[in-house]
Amino acid sequence: MRRLTVSVLLAAVVALVTSALPATANPAQPRVGGGQSDGVTAAVACTPNPATPLRQLRAMWIASVTNIDWPSATGLSAATQQAQFKSWLDLAVQHNMNAVVVQIRPTADAFWPSAYEPWSRYLTGTQGVSPGYDPLAFMVSEAHARNLEFHAWFNPYRVALTTDLTTLTATHPARTHPDWTFAYDGRRYYNPGIPAVRTFVEDAMMDAVTKYDVDGVHWDDYFYPYPVSGVALPDAATYAQYGGGFADIADWRRNNVDLLVQEMSQRIHAAKPWVKFGVSPFGIWRNASTDALGSQTSGLQSYDAIYADSRKWVKSGWLDYIAPQIYWHIGFTTADYAVLMPWWADVVAGTNTQLYIGQATYRVGASGQSAQWQTTTELTNHLMLNRNYPEVDGDIHFSANDILADRLGGVTRLTADHYTRPALLPLSVTGTPPAAPATPTGTRVSTGVQLNWTGSGTSYAVYRIAGAGPADACAFTDATNLLTTVRGTAYLDKSAVAGQTYTYYVTALDRLQTQSAPSTGRTVSGGPFSVIVDNTDSGRFTASANWGSSAYSTQRYGADYRFANPQSVSDAAWWKADIPAAGSYKVAVWYPANSGYNSATPFVVATTTGNVTVSVDQRSTGGTWVNLGTFTLAAGDHNVVGVSRWTTGTGYVIADAVRITAA
CATH class of the missing domain: 3.20.20.80 (Glycosidases)
Structure with a gap:
């Protein structure tokens, strides 16, 4: 060949x-062609787009x-x-x-x-x-x-x-x-x-x-x-x-x-x-x-x-x-x-x-x-x-x-x-659909929208519809709203535009490609710009080898956090964010607290008029968002918040997560 x-x-x-006819098929059962409904679409007249099956x-x-x-x-x-x-x-x-x-x-x-x-x-x-x-x-x-x-x-x-x-x-x-x-x-x-x-x-x-x-x-x-x-x-x-x-x-x-x-x-x-x-x-x-x-x-x-x-x-x-x-x-x-x-x-x-x-x-x-x-x-x-x-x-x-x-x-x-949109694999015979996945969570992060869900599928289809509110009855007829398919229960939508509202739905598919009903929709607001950057976000957080990693504290944000001994050197860890427009933004930080951590950890915010340092006591108020204040930030993708090792206090300085929200 x-x-x-x-x-x-x-x-x-x-x-x-x-x-x-294969062993799993019923010879008397008609095949299901790629253009036919497989039970997800509501029982209304829907005309699929032939360019996006x-x-x-x-x-x-x-x-x-x-x-x-x-x-x-x-x-x-x-x-x-x-x-x-x-x-x-x-x-x-x-x-x-x-x-x-x-x-x-x-x-x-x-x-x-x-x-x-x-x-x-x-x-x-x-x-x-x-x-x-x-x-x-x-x-x-x-x-x-x-x-x-x-x-x-x-x-x-x-x-x-x-x-x-x-x-x-x-x-x-x-x-x-x-x-x-x-x-x-x-x-x-x-x-x-x-x-x-x-x-x-x-x-x-x-x-x-x-x-x-x-x-x-x-x-x-x-x-x-x-x-x-x-x-x-x-x-x-x-x-x-x-x-x-x-x-x-x-x-x-x-x-x-x-x-x-x-x-x-x-x-x-x-x-x-x-x-x-x-x-x-x-x-x-x-x-x-x-x-x-x-x-x-x-x-x-x-x-x-x-x-x-x-x-x-x-x-x-x-x-x-x-x-x-x-x-x-x-x-x-x-x-x-x-x-x-x-x-x-x-x-x-x-x-x-x-x-x-x-x-x-x-x-x-x-x-x-x-x-x-x-x-x-x-x-x-x-x-x-x-x-x-x-x-x-x-x-x-x-x-x-x-x-x-x-x-x-x-x-x-x-x-x-x-092939402008992804596509599900063809369904040759109809089977019993798996249960619909649980309503996904949706969080805006610096690189898009992070989705997580639970379900019993072998794989999953993720649909995204612009705006809020329930999906149109024909929203699942073709691949117009199909964002991706994955084997796993998480997906980062990197194509999500900052400031735009989306509603996400997830369906489960079994090994025969039988698709479940869609989950309840999750609307992720595009309202005031807000982004969370964790220390594990690749390309968004940078720190030298002097910063260790730990998952010891249950107050951490995400999988782990970073720590370093204080020292009179310029060795800051930085969080990077894509700021949509110059203006005023609220900056908050998340860290686990411990009596052995630093009581005067210097957080640095890169403003349009220069760096502003805010001292934070990391021995208390852990496991929540701690506001640093409102600052004027420049537009563009750049380092916005840092945490320095240069402090007069004793104990580890901690770098975990930051949140930046339009004021």
């Missing part, structure tokens, strides 16, 4: 093209085979590999994506300590050598920290990009069972027709599913190898041994792949019902000229060429999602995007299988591509066309490097047209 297909295989495919999968493939995307090269240190992967996740977040599809078994190997197969050579450069950490555990944890779904991408049958078995580790299953493999077109494959092979590859993939908190299992388009003209697959003996009951070897091969799909679906959902199982097949199933059920295309038919009956997998309910690789432009005669996407939409209609479109983002602005791909409009037009088909629940882009490259600004245009 993907660039490996493009660089090594697609030439043959293009030549052919141009010349020639509430639910839509937005993902990118991160390919590891031949180091296409990650790691960028073999033999990198663990720290470098981890930093690179985190940058890919941050790129996904930057574009309001909500999932990544990461290749963790590219060639019968593993990106985790597998009980079945060796460490991948694409990590260290040598197959079987540990990278010194568990990449899969790390990747899943980092993805979930950003509330990105992690879909584990496996290649079931590919063993090596060479036919030479001696390039594999001595203990590799393909070397201990060479009869399980065959060579074809310069590569080595497991033979799909051998039942023991099918069981083994399923076991190898299930090892990752059962041990790690993955959200999905993903296969691409590699089943039987793509055909080479005049070269037969070397499986006649296997057919003779195992093909009883099949008069046609092609039907037998398709059945072999069908069994793999069906059995993996059953095993995944028996182990973890919430894990999604999806396949990204070649974009053409069959042409209508061959089969009346096929598409109006004239390209390679995956049903016949690689024995992938992808339409059957959908109709049989074996897949949670299908993501056909529709890698052609609108108007391409052989395989028109505007023909294939509606065809696939019709295939999934009435089933519980979601439809995501595999997008050829790698083609935009790339050398050698047709004129249609040398524009900023082709890719965005694909998603614009998708809006007319509610069966389309999202897109997966190949690949991460091409999202980053943003050739011709095509990705920037795509994001501006379609």
Whole structure:
């Protein structure tokens, strides 16, 4: 699939093209498309904005085979590999994506300590050598920290990009069972027709599913190898041994792949019902000229060429999602995007299988591509066309490097047209919604509005509506008011504008993405400017290494406070705030009190006419706001309040929190 297909295989495919229900679903229950209500919206007529759908999968493939995307090269240190992967996740977040599809078994190997197969050579450069950490555990944890779904991408049958078995580790299953493999077109494959092979590859993939908190299992388009003209697959003996009951070897091969799909679906959902199982097949199933059920295309038919009956997998309910690789432009005669996407939409209609479109983002602005791909409009037009088909629940882009490259600004245009707001993940089947979270707390701090809540969700959606008062009945119809999704019960709204009033709502989502009713709204006033800066606020509080940290006193504000011995030196700790306009402001400080603290702690306020020092007795009046007075402050983001060590008193001076309020 993907660039490996493009660089090594697609030439043959293009030549052919141009010349020639999951266990958790109720089959009787209709699927819930991305544009439909999921119980949050009130029962009134609400028209969602198609540009800001509430639910839509937005993902990118991160390919590891031949180091296409990650790691960028073999033999990198663990720290470098981890930093690179985190940058890919941050790129996904930057574009309001909500999932990544990461290749963790590219060639019968593993990106985790597998009980079945060796460490991948694409990590260290040598197959079987540990990278010194568990990449899969790390990747899943980092993805979930950003509330990105992690879909584990496996290649079931590919063993090596060479036919030479001696390039594999001595203990590799393909070397201990060479009869399980065959060579074809310069590569080595497991033979799909051998039942023991099918069981083994399923076991190898299930090892990752059962041990790690993955959200999905993903296969691409590699089943039987793509055909080479005049070269037969070397499986006649296997057919003779195992093909009883099949008069046609092609039907037998398709059945072999069908069994793999069906059995993996059953095993995944028996182990973890919430894990999604999806396949990204070649974009053409069959042409209508061959089969009346096929598409109006004239390209390679995956049903016949690689024995992938992808339409059957959908109709049989074996897949949670299908993501056909529709890698052609609108108007391409052989395989028109505007023909294939509606065809696939019709295939999934009435089933519980979601439809995501595999997008050829790698083609935009790339050398050698047709004129249609040398524009900023082709890719965005694909998603614009998708809006007319509610069966389309999202897109997966190949690949991460091409999202980053943003050739011709095509990705920037795509994001501006379609991904301006975050989106919840699609809801494939309706379930019992979790309880609504408790009313969130909302506090203005120097960097925005801090929200905290309690709830029973796996993840949460945070909505923000300008102004006070109850939400409009249609406020949750689309993502217009969706601020973010998080795994956790806290969020800092850094985009909140000082002085503006907002009302926040939080919903809970379970592992199946069923959404609760919204919490009661929390209005955070934008009235007179007020900000609290704690000593733990990164970039807002600064102090030298001479200032220690303590959480001893229960009178503290937040998690801890800072302390230092008095000394005749200029070593103040400072709180920084963004003052919206020059004027009068009340300044108060918070500290824990103790009889051993300083009785003459000097607090310094930076006013428009110079620093003003106010002495405070920190042996009393702790655990509350202590007013320093009203001062004229300059506008802008700067150090406003400090606490100095230069005092005649004895005992620790304490730095905890300050509050600045417009007078």
